[in-house]
Amino acid sequence: MSGVIxxxxxxxxxxxxxxxxxxxxxxxxxxxxxVGPSGxxxxxxxxxxxxxxxxSIGEIRIGARDVTRLDPAQRGVAMVFQTYALYPHMTxxxxxxxxxxxNGHPKTVIREKxxxxxxxxxxxxxxxxxxxxxxxxxxxxxxxxxxxxxGPEVFLFDEPLSxxxxxxxxxxxxxxxxxxxxxxxxxxxxxxxxxxxxxxADKIVVLRSGRVEQVGAPLELYRDPDNLFVAGFIGxxxxxLVPARAVEGGVIAPALxxxxxxxRPPAHVADLVIGLRPQDIHVQxxxxxxxxxxxxxxxxxxIHCAHGSEPKLVIETKGSHVERSGANIALHIDPATIYLFDxxxxxxxx
Numbered sequence: 001m002s003g004v005i006x007x008x009x010x011x012x013x014x015x016x017x018x019x020x021x022x023x024x025x026x027x028x029x030x031x032x033x034x035v036g037p038s039g040x041x042x043x044x045x046x047x048x049x050x051x052x053x054x055x056s057i058g059e060i061r062i063g064a065r066d067v068t069r070l071d072p073a074q075r076g077v078a079m080v081f082q083t084y085a086l087y088p089h090m091t092x093x094x095x096x097x098x099x100x101x102x103n104g105h106p107k108t109v110i111r112e113k114x115x116x117x118x119x120x121x122x123x124x125x126x127x128x129x130x131x132x133x134x135x136x137x138x139x140x141x142x143x144x145x146x147x148x149x150x151g152p153e154v155f156l157f158d159e160p161l162s163x164x165x166x167x168x169x170x171x172x173x174x175x176x177x178x179x180x181x182x183x184x185x186x187x188x189x190x191x192x193x194x195x196x197x198x199x200x201a202d203k204i205v206v207l208r209s210g211r212v213e214q215v216g217a218p219l220e221l222y223r224d225p226d227n228l229f230v231a232g233f234i235g236x237x238x239x240x241l242v243p244a245r246a247v248e249g250g251v252i253a254p255a256l257x258x259x260x261x262x263x264r265p266p267a268h269v270a271d272l273v274i275g276l277r278p279q280d281i282h283v284q285x286x287x288x289x290x291x292x293x294x295x296x297x298x299x300x301x302x303i304h305c306a307h308g309s310e311p312k313l314v315i316e317t318k319g320s321h322v323e324r325s326g327a328n329i330a331l332h333i334d335p336a337t338i339y340l341f342d343x344x345x346x347x348x349x350x
Contacts (some may be wrong), residue, residue: 002063002076002153003186004049005029009058011044011210018044019210021058026188026203028063031180033189035197036207042190043158045207049188050079050156062153078147079156082163084139093118093127096145106213110149120182121175137168139191141175148183157189161196173199194234198222200334206230228346231275231339237302237314240281243343244272251340255310256331257288263335266349273346275339278302278316283323286330289313296322305329 004026008120011019019041034042047053049060050073054116060068067075086095096117097110121141133138136191140160147155157176161169172270177200180187191197197204206213206221207227218234225231231239244253246265253274253308265272288307295302303315303323315331323329340349 002187003030004032004154005061006045006049007059007061009045009048010056011048011061012039012055012056013225017056017210019048022210022212024205024212024215024248026186029184029186031187031189031196031200031202033201033203034205034207035191035194036213038192039209040207041065041210042192042207044210046079046156046158046188046190047220049075049154050077051075052079076153077156078150078152078154079158080140080143080147080160082159084131084137084143084163091128091130092123092134092142092145095131095142095153096149097132099146100149112150113149114145117145120148120179123147125175126264130193133306135168136164137172137175140172144176144179153186155187157187159190159192161191161193171202176200195236198234204234206233218260225275225339226348228275228341229339230271231348235277237278237316239339240276240278240313241341242274242311242313244274244340246270246272255307255313256309256333261333261335261338263338263340269342269349271343272349273341273343276313276333276339278314278336280334280337281313281315282332283315283317283329284332287328288330289328291323291325291327291329293325303329 006022006024009019009022034045036042037168044053048055051070055068059066062076093114096113100110118127121144122142123145126138161172164172173196189200201218204218204221205215210228213231214221221230221234228241232241242253242255244251247260250260250262251272252267289305291303291305293304301317301322304312306312341350
């Protein structure tokens with residue numbers, strides 16, 4: 001298996017630039033996830049690594065090789081797409097081994113590789129079935145098996161779970177994580193779902209408008225975001241982000257109530273944004289905020305509340321107690337849990 005290095009990678013379509021000088025190093029055997037909103041360039045970047053999109057400027061290396069101008073078949077990668085793209089008239093075994101057959105591999109080699117991939121993916125009992133006799137999760141495993149039999153240096157996944165229902169998505173996340181542990185391959189995975197990114201990745205690359213916003217381990221990005229975009233994107237429910245201003249002795253954020261939050265904001269920034277994770281806001285008796293809705297999920301509840309016309313907040317509470325819609329509450333906030341950002345630039349203030 002090999003690592004992947006991108007050096008100042010740029011992609012242009014005519015006069016329009018969609019990838020802006022991406023520098024990235026993915027270690028051998030690492031599970032790297034590209035995450036971001038629709039249109040941020042994550043699939044384009046993956047297709048550039050695969051060779052399905054031409055690189056306008058920059059260099060792409062897989063292992064020791066410069067593959068920037070190589071055809072996809074010469075790059076040593078295998079790609080799993082959003083759609084399964086299985087041949088309906090072929091069996092599972094025939095679908096998995098078709099690429100090897102077209103490349104002239106002996107039948108004994110094909111059978112051996114298909115059998116090994118089927119064992120890894122727990123498809124041994126389905127090898128003689130056609131795709132119509134499989135569930136959506138089983139079809140996606142066949143598509144992954146088709147990639148495994150090729151023995152690639154790097155696996156590329158382009159939103160492979162987006163066509164599955166919620167239960168199957170969870171099941172396939174577990175399967176893909178297990179697959180990575182068992183074969184130890186370098187994997188690059190594209191998704192817009194930050195929960196998938198957090199649960200699967202060794203390294204997350206957060207993209208916005210063709211630029212890398214931050215790179216790091218999942219919990220590193222969650223606990224130490226560099227800017228407002230990453231803070232609001234990583235975490236479910238999302239971080240509460242509310243306008244604030246610096247005053248003597250701390251900051252005031254009208255959405256959090258009238259009290260001064262005692263902290264030391266940087267002296268050079270007056271207009272701020274405060275970030276608070278939902279679990280770091282605590283409900284106490286009072287009447288500063290009105291509950292608009294409560295999502296009671298059993299062991300955890302999410303309270304949606306607001307102070308007058310200020311931006312709404314989401315509070316995570318544990319246990320079975322539920323605040324009813326229309327109830328009045330007050331908030332307790334530990335200053336140690338707040339994040340401060342520059343309102344004008346979005347940069348984190350540490």
